Amino acid sequence: MKEYLIALNKDEDTISIVNVETNEIEKTIKTDHNPHEVIVSADRKKTYVACSLGNTVDIVDNETFEIVKRLTHPDFNFPHGLGLTKDGKKLYLASTYSEKVFIINTETDEIEKVLSTFQKYSHMVSFSPDGKTAYIPNIGSHNLTVIDVEKEEIVNHIPVGPGPEGVAVHPNGEHLYVANQDDNTLFVLDTNSYQVLHKRRVGSVPVRLVFSPDGKYALIANRESNDVSVIQVEHKVNGLVRPWEIKRIPVGRWAGGIVFNEDGSRAYVANNKTNDISIINMKTLKEEGRIDVGIHPDGIAYLKI
Structure with missing residues (x-):
């Protein structure tokens, strides 16, 4: 088994595939414009990359580390946050400026349903541990949209603090x-x-x-x-x-995406403005090193295959 970090370099339109054992880049993949957020499929065979200014989702084969499909839609407008249902069969995508959530079948990699939040700047996706609820933070409306995953329907909007x-x-x-x-x-x-x-x-x-x-x-x-x-x-x-x-x-300047390794012994933080990834030792709660990647890394994912 190998462990990788998948770091999105949003201002050079690339992905750095980093070997966690050596902390070296094994491969650099060219993407559509402005890759922002990333998630690995439940079976670990694919990686989904939201390219926010390209208005696409690039799909990477994790065996070859090549882009095998590029998903588009007329209502993609700064596609951003990604989240997987508990069974891994559906991928939720939040599109920030169209204020929509796209539900994608991960077997066919086709969009099955589109939900309008009618809230300002729907930006990220997070699921409850039981998989029954999805939460979409709306930065401009200062609330969260609540989605019933089984029904695939919006059921609530929760007020929170400013700019969630x-x-x-x-x-x-x-x-x-x-x-x-x-x-x-x-x-x-x-x-x-x-x-x-x-x-x-x-x-x-x-x-x-x-x-x-x-x-x-x-x-x-x-x-x-x-x-x-x-x-x-x-x-x-x-x-x-x-x-x-x-x-x-x-950590570095402009901390962004954070991800843990499988056993939780380390966390990795993408630093946008220092073009690197901070390695945090979770036992000592200290930064123990940096990994150089591309220009302005933001989204980051962990992959073990």
């Missing part, structure tokens, strides 16, 4: 974390009532949020403060148990 972008549900399924880039806050919501349980200050312009595989930490990439907030989801002090920022790790 990073969104993820804790592996326990009980708490929804939202990073609001316009006021540098983290909201923690109850997934049943959508009541805001906690509000926390984080770094400047938080844009991505991911949980460690064991659910112990949430990592938040803070674009303009060039660091990563480490949220311990059950921080215990003076008899209180609550989510708390326990550290802010300096």
Whole structure:
């Protein structure tokens, strides 16, 4: 088995395929214009790349690392966030400026359904651990669109903080974390009532949020403060148990996409303006190295094949 990082270099229209063992680029793939977000299929055979200014989704064969298909649609307008259903059979794509969510069959790689959010700047996609709900943060409407995955219907819009972008549900399924880039806050919501349980200050312009595989930490990439907030989801002090920022790790400039390796021992952060990837040791919670990639890496994925 080999482990790779798939880093999207959005301002040179390429993908860097990085061997995790050597931290060296094994291959560079030319893409459509402005590759922004990326996700690996459930069977690990394909990688989907949203090319936001090319208005396409490039599909990469993970055996050859070649683009084998380019998906387009008249209503793609800055296609961006990507998310897979729990069974891996459907891919959700958020198109920012058309304010639509596209549901793609991953067997045929064809669009099956289009949902209009009617919200401003529908940007990312995140699923609940049970796979029943998808959340779409709408940066300009300061809310989340809630989609019933079984019905493939929009069922709610939840107000959150200003400029939500990073969104993820804790592996326990009980708490929804939202990073609001316009006021540098983290909201923690109850997934049943959508009541805001906690509000926390984080770094400047938080844009991505991911949980460690064991659910112990949430990592938040803070674009303009060039660091990563480490949220311990059950921080215990003076008899209180609550989510708390326990550290802010300096990384490269303009931190963006974050991904963990399979066992959660390391996290990787794409740094847009230093053209590299920070390697974070999750035991020490320190940056232990950098990997040079292309110009302005943003979206990043982990692949083990």
